Amino acid sequence: MKRHLFLVWVLVCMTLHLSAQSRSEGRNYPITRSTMYGLGTMNLYDTYLSPVEYEGVQARVLRESSRTMQWCDEKVSRQVLFQGHVGMAMNRAETSNELSGMVNWNYALHYNISLFDGRLxxxxGPMMQVHGGFIYNTRNGNNPAQAKLYTNVAASGMALYNINWKRCPITLRYQVDVPVMGVMFSPEYGQSYYEIFSLGHTEGTVHFTSLHNQPTMRHWLTADVNFRKLTLRVGYMADMQQTSVGGLKSHDYSSSFMVGFVKNLRIID
Amino acid sequence: MRTILYFSSFILSLSLLATSCIREEDMDNTPQGNFEALWRMMDERYCFFDYKYEEYGLDWDEVYERYAPLITPDMPTKGLFEVLGNMLAELRDGHVNLYSGYDVARYWKWYEDYPANFNDSIQRNYLGFDYKIAGGLRYTVLDDNIAYVYYPSFSTAVGDGNLSDMFNELAFCNGLILDVRNNGGGLLTNANKLAARFTNEELTTAYMCHKTGTGHNDFSSPEAIKVKPSDGIRWQKPVVLLTNRSSYSATNDFVNAMRQFPLVTVMGDCTGGGSGMPFSSELPNGWAVRFSACPVYGPGMEQLEFGIEPDIRVDMTSEDMARGLDTIIEEARKYLNR
Known part of the structure; x- marks a missing residue:
């Protein structure tokens, strides 16, 4: 338990340290901000609630902010993502529903390499992730919901390519984020939330996660289309969150088509 | 080109690192598939196999051998429901149920095979029609200055303010009859809140654990359940707690806590038991399943699953019932007025 808490502390300190650096050193550089809204499908599975998979729809919102930093000859950029989604799913027999809600905050530092005169x-780089949310099964009694709370250090990669299509500049992007290690809250196999929160029996509820028990990844494709001063962003996100900890298995597979607008800002001293 | 190659390798490696899928295990929505899923769910998650083997020889593997031949690929849905319900009844557990759209399979012999020891028409002779209500509690003062409090269900909430106001109203009484007969349980938090009014010191009243794996003996270390004295008004006079076979589940836990307080005497019939906190799950065909998942033990780690014997055993007699008297309430009044 103490070891896990120490790991969380290190991760949080790392994030705050990097965040402080970015505030003090990068004030003269362009900032790109976007807000996207999406709709899609999801597939929920959590053996704490049910041994069967639930399928349904979800709505998603994503805010992104990115900027170039001063470090390493301006070859490092910072990306902050805040994402939230809510959804409703049903079992195959259509006798029960599950509702889900999740928010996650991501902070990444990417090293940039430009090729082909900057077109590619x-x-x-590394990414820090913090996730929180729930799945609620409308039919269950003493195990009606499963809380989701975990933090990860992830590896993140991105490719950006600029093209011109009928004189219209378009930026294509592909991004993938894969958590490498982290810490997760989860009840044990048959542990009730009454034990955890009413009786305070919390031992065994914090788990170390890595690729062996959290083979999770997020793929993201976007296209930024510029119309004079307006930049439209359309995209597709495939988010595959999976865990197998404490004898409990879960996944949240979602795929969403997203659309939004991009703002380009520049802070001048 | 070398940069692109390295980067492509990086992206490919990231994707390959997380390629394994965590999906549901193969479960066919056929009579055989649902039977297998239910048997295995109980085998892996039910919490009283060893105790019930000691008590009446329950052998879950033998149950499989006996029921598997009854499952046929073309059997009707209602036939499957009946067979699965009968298989679950082998567990002799009121917390084990199978829910379809048209019926609930249950085991209720823990009270059906015993005297009711409660009659709400006769209870009305004591409670009257002008009784007071505090949260889920109904209460009145009997002719001999004994307080009578009835709590029909721990599913109905009671607040700290309710309890303080009620005990303030009853402060002048010589004793208290707390009736939890036919209380089939509900929320343990309500039971603990009420129990906290009857102790002046923190007591370990029970232990609880949970399954940590699929084996029949995969349990966590038992953790103490403590009742802390309430900060509000606490009852300091003798109490008789009335029980019958329908005092079940959270009520069973409440009786277990109350029996350890020095001013409390348990009177009536053995409680119904039900000491495993139930969890819910489901079968591939969508039927819901409930089963005991987290066992609660007494302060000496004794099993409470089949009920708690009262300190003083009293049954309602037909003679008293014919006269409109509740034998158990009458005995409780005599005990408090002795």
Whole structure:
């Protein structure tokens, strides 16, 4: 338990340290901000609630902010993502529903490599993730819901390619994020939330996660289309969250088509 | 080109790292598939196999051998429901149910095979029609200055304010009859809140654990359940707690806590038991399943699943019932007025 808490503390300190650096050193550089809204499908599975998979729809919102940093000859960029989604799913027999809600915050630092006169940019670096949410089964009694709370250090990679299509500049992007290690809250196999929260029996509820028990990844494709001063962003996200901890298995597979607008800002001293 | 190659390798590696899928295990929505899923669910998650083997020889593997031949590929849905319900009844557990759209399979012999020891028409002779209500509690003062409090269900909430106000109203009484007969349980938090009014010191009243794996003996270390004295008004006079076979589940846990307080005497019939906190799950065909998942033990780690014997055993007699008297309430009044 103490070891896990120490790991969380290290991760949080790392994030705050990087965040402080970015505030003090990068004030003269362009900032790109976007807000996207999406709709899609999801597939929920959590053996704490049910041994069968639930399928349904979800709505998603994503805010992104990215900027170039001063470090390493301006070859490092920072990306902050805040994402939230809510959804409703049903079992195959259509006798029960599950509702889900999840928010996650991501902070990434990418090293940039420009190729082909800047038309292609390749980015790679670490990402810090914090996730929180729930799945609620409308039919269950003493195990009606499963809380989701976990933090990860992830590896993140991105490719950006600029093209012109009928004189219209378009930026294509592909991004993939894969958590490498982290810490997760989860009840044990048959542990009730009454034991955890009413009786305070919390031992065994914090788990170390890595690729062996959290083979999770997020793929993201976007296209930024510029119309004079307006930049439209359309995209597709495939988010595959999976865990197998404490004898409990879960997944949240979602795929969403997203659309939004991009704002380009520049802070001048 | 080398940069692109390295980067492509990086992206490919990231994707390959997380390629394994965590999906549901293969479960066919056929009579055989649902039977297998239910048997295995109980085998892996039910919490009283060893105790019930000691008590009446329950052998879950033998149950499989006996029921598997009854499952045929073309059997009707209602036939499957009946067979699965009968298989679950082998567990002799009121917390084990199978729910379809048209019926609930249950085991209720823990009270059906015993005297009711409660009659709400006769209870009305004591409670009257002008009784007071505090949250889920109904209460009145009997002719001999004994307080009578009835709590029909721990599913109905009671607040700390309710309890303080009620005990303030009853402060002048010489004793208290707390009736939890026919209380089939509900929320343990309500039971603990009420029990906290009857102790002046923190007591370990029970232990609880949970399954940590699929084996019949995969349990966590038992953790103490403690009742802490309430900060509100606490009852300091003798109490008789009335029980019958329908005092079940959270009520069973409440009786277990109350029996450890020095001013409390348990009177009536053995409680119904039900000491395993139930969890819910489901079968591939969508039927819901409930089963005991987290066992609660007494302060000496004794099993409470089949009920708690009262300190003083009293049954309602037909003679008293014919006269409109509740034998158990009458005995409780005599005990408090002795």
């Amino acid at each position: 940019r390749l980015l790679a």
